[in-house]
Amino acid sequence: MLQWLNLSATNKFPSFMGMITAVLAQSGSFVVIKFATKDGINKYVMVVYSMALSTILLLPLAFFNNRSQCPPLTFSLLCSFFFLALLGTSAQIMTYRGIELSSPTLASAMLNLIPAFTFLLALIFRMEKINWRHYSSQAKVIGTIVSMTGAFVVIWYKGPPIFKIHSSSSYNTLRFSPNLNWILGGLLSAGDSLASSIWYIYQVSLTKKYPALIVIVFFQVLFITIQSGVYALIVVRDPSAWELNLDMGLIVIFYQAICAIGIRYCLQIWCVQRAGPLFCAMFKPIGIIFTVLLGFIFLGDDFYLGSLIGAIIIVMGFYVVQWGKASEEKVERGMENMESLCNDVPLLQNKT
DSSP: HHHTTTTTTTOOHHEEEEHHHHHHHHHHHHHHHHHHHHHOHHHHHHHHHHHHHHHHHHHHHHTOGGGGGGGOHHHHHHHHHHHHHHHHHHHHHHHHHHHHHOOOOHHHHHHHHHHHHHHHHHHHTTTOOOOOTTTHHHHHHHHHHHHHHHHHHHHBBBEEEEEOOOOOOOOOOOOOOOOHHHHHHHHHHHHHHHHHHHHHHHHHHHHHHHHOHHHHHHHHHHHHHHHHHHHHHHHHHHOGGOOOOSSSHHHHHHHHHHIIIIIIIHHHHHHHHHHHHHHHTTTTHHHHHHHHHIIIIIIIOHHHHHHHHHHHHHHHHHHHHHHHHHHHHHHHHHHHHHHHHHHHHHHHHHHO
């Protein structure tokens, strides 16, 4: 499979593994968020504590970073970090609200809109090129559309449960979900996907101006802590919601701070710098498979036929896009080799 994607030849295997780890961490985050909210933990307070803890953990790494190789911090750069954090804060608020109204599976499925949004934004900002007469470009477009189709299958079609945990529930053979909360949760998750796509694109220009990735992550998490703290103080009126106890909530905060924030943010920015925004965005479809399995194992969520069908469609689209990207890069390398050979020929002729 890796040979088919030509990952080793393009030196993207580390990025491949990095994004798989990041997506798995995010899928686990969806599950623990749902678990925590069921246990009565306020989701916005959880964000503030998780971000604050992650900021503390990242502080020594950012402080001891080799700054001699990086440009000095300026007000313009700090504004860029603040805007990047604002995108992350908006995405998190929409994600948490979407999970509360629907389910982790739906929230993860809607992340499959990120490749489409990222692809369109990359075209607008000329980070990606489309040659409609070339099969690789056609594959990227078709694969993106197929992945989006699979995401909407998961939203609108549930079907019968393949693995049923809750025996008290009854389901029709063909069950569509007109429930307003479910649809609103999907729309909020779609807003999260749009904010995340802009986040991916903006990171590319930011890492070019300031290549110290750990410093970018630190200031991003610091500003998200401040922004989410202000938002939580507005919407959370119960002072007891801010109390910390030795319970599941504390475990969730540690997981979010270390895995879902610290490790995932570092891996995503590192992979975007190495492989580009579209390559990283195309790993989001894999997240739904992780989320469905983790939700079934840890939350006892029923596994629906619609989720299985949608996941299959999503994975097909994912690999079509990856194949198109690999083919496109292979053609580009061939053209570069031809150009180098053409440049070498006159030199050989002059020597003779």
